[in-house]
Amino acid sequence: MQEGTYIDTNVILRFLLADDERLSERASRLLSDEHGRPWITGIEIVAELVYVLSRVYEVPRSEIADTLHDLFRPEQWKSEDKACLLEALALYGRSALDIIDCWLIALHRINGVQVLTFDKQVKRFTT
Secondary structure, three states, rough: OOOOOEOHHHHHHHHHHHOOOOHHHHHHHHHHHOOOOOEEHHHHHHHHHHHHHHHHHOOOHHHHHHHHHHHHHHOEEEEHHHHHHHHHHHHHHOOOOHHHHHHHHHHHHHHHOOOHHHHOHHHHOOO
16 A cells, blocks of 8 residues: 555545635645645546536536646655556546546556457557
8 A cells, every 4th residue: 555645535626626715725735745745546536536527517628637637747646556547637638538448548558458348439449
């Protein structure tokens, strides 16, 4: 298990959206660089973020992809496979695929993982 602090979706949402003055300020303080600890996220948190931002807040795909890519890129953020996470976000921003399909494609592209799927779109990128 990685050393650091796992960050829940709701903290990241309050930080990004600044829609609740008290919680948004708290999230901003917690996620500031001054704490010096690594923040950890995984594809499950990213999938939930994408879902909430796109479905609830109707944020455009490209904006979601750019915002999350910029947020997770710095060294302070850790992930089970950061290169795949960033690749999945980039693919999500320029395609109509959902974030999990983008994750599978990124795993294939970067790590050579074989993907077994009936999804024709995913298959097109992974065979």
